[in-house]
Amino acid sequence: MTKPPRKPSKPLLGESDALLRSRPRRRRDPDQPNLRLDPMPDRIEPCLALLKPKPPKGDNWVFEIKWDGYRLAVHIEPTGVRILTRGGHEWTHRFPAIEQAARQFPVATAILDGEAVVLDEQGRPDFGLLQQSLGGRGGKKxxxxxxxxxxxxxxxxxxxxxxxxxxxxxxxxxxLVPAEGQGDIRLSEEVEADGETLLRIACSHGLEGIIAKDRNSAYHSGRLGDWLKIKCVQSDSFVIIGYERSTVARAGIGRLLLAARKGKTLVYIGGVGTGFNERNAYKLREKLDGLITSTPAATVDRKGAIFVKPQLIAEIEYRAWTDDGKLRHASYKALREARDNASVYLLDT
Structure with missing residues (x-):
């Protein structure tokens, strides 16, 4: 799908055939000046990609595949390895293979930004498989x-x-991370291609989309536009505010009722009735029945709807929006983990 990785330029540290290893500590020669070292941050708020409908043009933009997983920061510290979620929660124990791979890195200290993924049989990231490997939402595996x-x-x-x-x-x-490596820490390679061409190829392979990054930009926390995401199929997080029963659907869930945020309120944006399998449907029904309330979290005109407290966030794929502000061709993907700090879709005010 992608072109072979470009031939790396001359390494900035060490010879090209040498491992990037920190030198052992030695007593400083008092005749030599002190070199300034930066304190290692305890945590860095991640840079987030801004959603755009089309890839940008210009030589300053580079492209990568969009990975469908959990955003993580891997901290390699003098005392060991810490793996932090996007929201700052420590999940080192949840990813033992990644932790062990980080311990083997030939570097004294580092912070790597990236995404934890589980690949399917075709080598594509699958968010559902990742959640299953962790025991589902709220799981401890x-x-x-x-x-x-x-x-x-x-x-x-x-x-x-x-x-x-x-x-x-x-x-x-x-x-530090070799291209085409097959370990538990791998390089998300930059792809030398026109953005529109790469997006078309990514979509044809069933991937979620691509990421565009300004090659001249510093690393800025937040969603400022230095990084852009362009999706093949829209996928966003919405609050579950209720459901409709079914006598034929798995676990009796005919349709989930969803809401997005608008300012400080929730607004009903339609429902989703596909994408459930037998396993996640029964787990979802169990969680929903524990949150039933008589007071809807948003205005919904659906006869027979069962309302729930707005505590569960679902990742939903969809093709477009209708003229009256509802999701079109929506499909359920999974519940988002609270500690993944998923942002609920924000409507324009």
């Missing part, structure tokens, strides 16, 4: 099948790289 796709390097051997250009950070990352 350790995932033995999750991989970490690294796409940025934020701290490296005592130096904070966030103010460096993306091209510099990627250069160091590619020397």
């Amino acid at each position: 350790r995932s033995s099948t999750a991989l970490f796709m690294a796409f940025d390097l934020l701290y490296f051997d005592g130096h904070d790289l966030r103010n460096s250009e993306l091209s510099m950070r990627r250069h160091l990352l590619e020397n």
